[in-house]
Amino acid sequence: MFIRAYLRASAQDQDANRAEIALKAFAKEQGVRIAGWFCENESGTKLDRPELFRLIEESEHGDVLLVEQVDRLSRLGEADWGKLRGLLKSKGVRVVSIDLPTSCRALKVSADADNFTNRLLDAVNEMMLDMLAAVARKDLLDRKRRAAESVQRRNEADEGKAPEERGYRGRRVDTDMHARIVELKRLGMSYSKIESTLGVSRPTVARALKLAGMIGVGEAA
CATH class of the missing domain: 3.40.50.1390 (Resolvase, N-terminal catalytic domain)
Structure with missing residues (x-):
């Protein structure tokens, strides 16, 4: 065995x-x-x-x-x-x-x-x-349903409000940092090397590459 x-x-x-x-x-x-x-x-x-x-x-x-x-x-x-x-x-x-x-x-x-x-x-x-x-x-489907309901409630609460009056939409994207991450990845740098070079977390690296359509490119270690 x-x-x-x-x-x-x-x-x-x-x-x-x-x-x-x-x-x-x-x-x-x-x-x-x-x-x-x-x-x-x-x-x-x-x-x-x-x-x-x-x-x-x-x-x-x-x-x-x-x-x-x-x-x-x-x-x-x-x-x-x-x-x-x-x-x-x-x-x-x-x-x-x-x-x-x-x-x-x-x-x-x-x-x-x-x-x-x-x-x-x-x-x-x-x-x-x-x-x-x-x-x-079932746990997966329940979490997806709750997330969708949360977004719907937030959108309903924001309906008719000016942009500056709407609820929290998440942290503002650091476009300069994202550009640097993308550039380093294009140069062949690994996730870990980008983290140490720029002093950012792995989720930040992944988020930047995902937004750039590069998620999963090259090694992720």
Whole structure:
């Protein structure tokens, strides 16, 4: 049995490796070793994720896909989640998530455990995994709905007001700084180097490049 860890963050300015410490600590506590790490910055709402599918492709029957939380694996809609679950099942890959105790039991089942025990654990784990995947999807949709409602309320409150009387619209963009960030990126400088050179944060770098249509260009480390 090989254990492969999957790390995911939604945006380029987020650290997909953030969960690595937690996963290493979990593996040490369980007395197991992580054979490989697969990390990417992709939305959990997308089924097409290169590193996730590379992990699955390299896995064999009985191997484990380890994640910090189920929402790192999926915020997919029902149809896409069904496709991913079907692929994992056809490959015989077990999903183990730190936030799902029933899945963690899979690490403790020995190779000579009776078939009934294995089948029972698999059935319970599949049910709980489906439930948490559905919760992750609902949480995403709820946050999007609340954000949209907030914007609508703000717009309604500002209706008929002069621009200077309207509510807070966010911090004014430092156009000069954004121009410098874009120029350094065009010269091939990495995110980290731009941060240290200009004394700005990674979100600021990402925001400037996104506004310039350059997000994701070059390395993001």
